[in-house]
Amino acid sequence: MLESLLAQADMNGSVNVAMNIAFGIIATVMIFAAFSVVTTKNVVHAALYLVVVLAGVAAQYILAGAEFVAVSQVMVYIGAVMVLFLFGIMLTRAQIGKEEGLNNKGWQLGIPVALLLFGLMAYVIVDTYEDTVIGERTPFLTEGISDHVLSPFLVPFLAISFVLLAAAIGAIVLARKD
C-alpha cells in the first residue's frame, strides 16, 4: 500500500493526504457502526448505529465527488428510511433496552459465510485494482446526473416512479386495519 501511494505520488506529483486520512477515519467509524448494527442487543441502538453508517456512507459519497448522491442519501435514507425503521420498531413493540435472544439459532453459520465472501471479494478486488489510482480530475456536475437520468436512463427513472407509487399504495393496503 505504501509503495502504491508513493507510486501515485510519483505519477501525480503529490499525495492527497487529507483525503486519505478523512477516508480512513470515516471508514473506521462506519465499520464499527455496521458491526454494532449486527451485534447489538438493543434494537433501537441498532437503528441508531445504522444511522451512523448511513451518514458515513454519505460522507464517503462526498469524498468520492458524488455530492448530489450524498445529499440524496442523507435526505432519503436517514430522513425517511430510518424514521420508517424507528416507527416499525415502535409498532412491533420492540423492547426498550437490551433484549436477549436477538440472534437466531444458527447464527454461527453466518460467520464463515461472511468471511468466505469477504475473502473472496477482497482477493478479487485487490488482485484487480491494486494499482489503480484515482487521479486528478474535473469535478462532477449535477447537470451530468440529470443528463444521464433524462436520456439514457429515462425508462428506469419512470419505472422507479411507478415502483414508488406502487410501494406507497401497497404499504397502505397492507398496513390498514381491516
Place this chain on the structure above:
Amino acid sequence: MENAWLIALIPAVAFALIIAFGKKMPFKGAEFGLVSIGASLVIATGAGIQWMQRTDSADHGGEAAQGAFNGIRGALRAAEGAEVKPFIDPVVSQWVWWQNSGLEFGIGSHIDGLSILLLWLVAFISFLVQIFSLDYVRGDRRYTHFFAALTLFSSGMLVMVMASNMVQLILGWEIMGLCSFMLIGHWWEDAYNSHSALKAFFTVRVGDVGLLIGTAILFFGSNQWAIDNLGTNGFDIRAIQAWALSGDGSSWTLLMASVTLFIAAIGKSGQFPFHTWLPDAMAGPTPVSSLLHSSTMVVAGVFLVARIYPVFWEGFNIGNGGLSFIAIIGGITIVIAALLAFVQDDIKKVLAYSTVSQLGYMMLGLGTGAWLPAVFHVFTHAFFKCCLFLAAGSISHSGSHHSFDMKKDMGGLRKFMPITFGAWCVSTLALTGVIPFAGFWSKDEIIDNVGDAGYTFLFWVGLFGAALTAMYMTRATYLTFFGDPRGAAAGIHHDAEHGYATEHRETLVTAATIDRELVTAGAAPKSLGAAAAHGDDHGDHGDHGDHGDHGDHGDDHADHGPRESGKLILVPIVVLAVLALTSGFANPTPLAGDALGLNLGEGVELIKEYVEPRAQAVSLDIAAGHAGESVQLLEPGFVTATGDTAASFVPAAGDKKEGCGRSTPEVGTVCYFPAVSHAVPTLSKILLSLGVVAIGYAAAIGFCIAFYKNKHPKLVGLTERSRVARGGYLFLKNKYYFDALYQNVFVYFVSRPLAKATYWFNQNVIDAAVDGVGAGGKRAGEFVYKNIDQKLVDGAVNASGTIASETGHSLQPIQSGRVNHYASLLFGAAAVGAIVLVILNVS
C-alpha cells in the same frame, strides 16, 4: 485288366438280386450266384492271361505275346535269352469315391501277379463250392440266404484281393468277416452255432483293431512321402510298399505297423493265439468251411502280409536273417495245431486244425523271406484243403447221415464211397507233401527256404510239422474209411446230439468223460439187417435240429446205409483232386535245377515268373499316378540307372547287400518289393523231407492198425492207466485250456464282473454325478433365490427406493422455512459459485 473291378462287382450285384428275387426263382436264387461267380471266373481268367502277356511283353522289351500257351513259350525263351527282369507295373484303375480336404479315397482294382492269382483262385473255388452247395444244402430252410451270403462273401474277398488301397482292403476284410459270421451261424437256432459265429467274429475283431491301427500308422508314416514322390496318399498300397523300402520310414514306425498288421493277420488266419475260433467255425455248413475257412478267407491274413510285404520286410528286418515275429508265430502255430488235430473226433475239426497248421506254414514262409513259396502254398493248399472239406461234406451227406463224428458214425466207408475215398487220399497225399502231388512242391519249398535262410530250428519245426501232418491225416483216414462201420455208417441212426456241445461256456473235458466209445462201439456194431429194420421208423425227421431241415429230403430214405454222393457233389471234389495232383507243377522249383536229375530250366517256375513282383527299382516318372482319376498304367516299369527305358538291364543279382529291400533305392527311383532270396533245392533236402513224411506215415499206420484194428492191449486204455498219457490227452483235448482261458476268464470276466462293475459305476458314479448336478442345481437355485434374489436384487431395488426417500428426508431440513437459513444458503452458494469462477478465470 482295366475292367477287373467287374470281377468283384458282379457277385455283389448278384447278392442284391438274390436277396431281392431269390425266393421266387426256380432254383431259389442259386442261379444268380452261380452265374455271377462263373462270370467272375471268366473275367479273372481273361485278366490272368492278359497279365501274363504283359509280363512277357515287358520281358522281351515290347514283343506282344498272345494266348496262354505263348506265355509258357515266352517264359522259356526268356530263360534262354538275356536276364531281362523288369518290374511289371500293376494295372491300377481307380475312382474317387470320397474326398476330404485333399485326401482322396479311391476304389478300384489293382492287378498284379498276386491279385490275379488270388482272384482266379477265389473265383474258381467259389464256383466249385457253389456247385457243391446246390446239392448239399438242398432243402435247407434258408437256402436263398445261404447263397446270398456265399456270393457276398466271394464279392468281399475279391474286393479285398484287388484292393489298390488299404481302405478298400479293409472294406473287403470286413465284408468277409460279416459273411463268415452269417454263414457260420447259418443254423443259428442251435445255440452252439450262434455261439461259434460270435466267437469267430469277435476273435477276428480283436485282430481287426490291429488292422485299423496298423493302417493308421502306415498312413501317417507314408502320407507325406507318398504325396511328395508318387502323387498319391498314404492309403495307396503301392505307395506304402514303396515308402517302406525307401528308407524314409523310421524303423520304429515300420515295426509298430508290422506288429499291429500282423496281429490282424493272426486273427483272420487263425494263428496262435487267436486260433480258437477256427475249429468252432466248423459249426457252419460244409461248403462254408470249405470255401471260407480253408482256402479263401483264412488266407486273407496271409494275403495281407504278402501284399504289403515290404512293410514287414523292413519292420521285422527279415532280410537280415533276424528271427521275426511272424516266423515264430507261424512255427508255434504249425506244431500246436497239428498236435490238437490228434484228439479230435470231428472230421471237420481235424481238417480245421490242419488248416491252421498249414497257415502256420505260410506265415513261417513269409516270416523268413520265402514269399513265393508261401504264396504258392496258398494256391495249392486251397485246392487240396477244399477238396478235403468237400469230401468230408460228401461223407456226411451220404455216408454218415449228417454226422461228422468219426468215432461214432464213420468207419469202413471206402467200400461205399470210393470216389470220395480216392479224392480224399489224393488230397491227403498232397497235404502231407508227397511227390509228385501239389503239397510237395509248395510246402517243401517253404521248409527248404526256411532252412536256407539260416533258421535251422524252424527248419526242423517245419519238418516235424510235416511228420505230424502225415500222422493225424492217417488217423483221420483210418477212422473214416477203414475199419468196421460204426454208428450211422453202419446204418444206425441215433437222435442223440452229434457231438456238439450246447453250452455257452466252455466245459472242460475231465478224465471222467474221456470217451472210450470207439473201442466199445467198435466191439459191437449192429448188423446191417437191424439197420434196415430201423429204416421204417425214420418217417419223421422233425427233431433233427442241429443239422438242417430234413423235412424235405429229395432222396430215398428207405435205405439208410452209406452210399456215394450225387454228381453235383462229386464233380467239384474230383476237379479239385485233379488239381491237387497237378497244381504243384505250376512252380516246380526242384525241376528247375538239378535236384531231381531233370533240369527244365527256370522257365517252369510259372508262379515265380508271373506272380512274384520283381525286386527292381522303378524310376518315378513311370511309376507315378494319381488316385482319383481313372488311372491306367499300361507301361511296365522298366528302368536303368539313368532312368530311360532300355532294352536290357542287368540287375545287381546275387549280392545280398544290394537291391530293393537291402539298400535304399537311388534318388528318383522307388522299390516295390524287396529282393527275397530263393533257395536252390538239392537232392539231399528233398530226400530228407520225403523221408520225414514217410516216417510219419509209417508210424501212424502202424499205430492205427495196432490200436484200432487189433486193439493191442498195451495201447488200449493207455490214458486210463498212465497219468502222463492221460494228462497229455486232456491237455490236448481241452485245446491247451486256451478256449477255457478265453471264454471262462476273459469273456466271463468282461460279461460278469466287469459288466457289473460298469453297471455299478454307471448307477452310482455317473448317475450319481448327474443326480448330484441336479441336486446341486436345485440347491444353487434355492441359494440364489434366498440370498441373491431376495436379499441382493430385491434389496437393491428396495434400496433404490429407500435411497430416494432417505435423500429426500435428509434434504428436508434445508427447507426450514426460516429466512435466515435461506439467506445463508443463498450467499454461501453465491460465494462458492464466485470462487469457482475466479479460479477458472485465474487458472
Place this chain on the structure above:
Amino acid sequence: MLAVNFLLLAAVLFCIGVFGVIARRNAVMVLMSIELILNAVSLNLVAFALMNNNQEGQVFALYIIAIAAAEVGVGLAMVLMIYRNRKSIALDELSEMKG
C-alpha cells in the same frame, strides 16, 4: 487515492450485512442488514463512477436509494402485518413454509 479503498470498504459492509441477514432473529434487524448491503452496493457503484470518470454510477446509486426506500416501506408494512397476526416477529417462529 486508491480505488481499492472504496471497494474494500464496500466489501466489508456487504459482508457485515450478510452476516446480519443470517444471524439476526428480529425481522426489522434483518431489514436493517439488507440496508447495509444495499448501501455497500451503492458505495461500490459510486466508487466505480469515480474511477471511470463516468457519472452513470452515481445515477444508478440514486436509483438504488429510491428502490431501497420503496422496499423498506413495503417490507415494514409486511412486518407489521405479521406482527399483528402472530404477535411476534422472531423469524425463528415464522417457519410455516417448512418442508
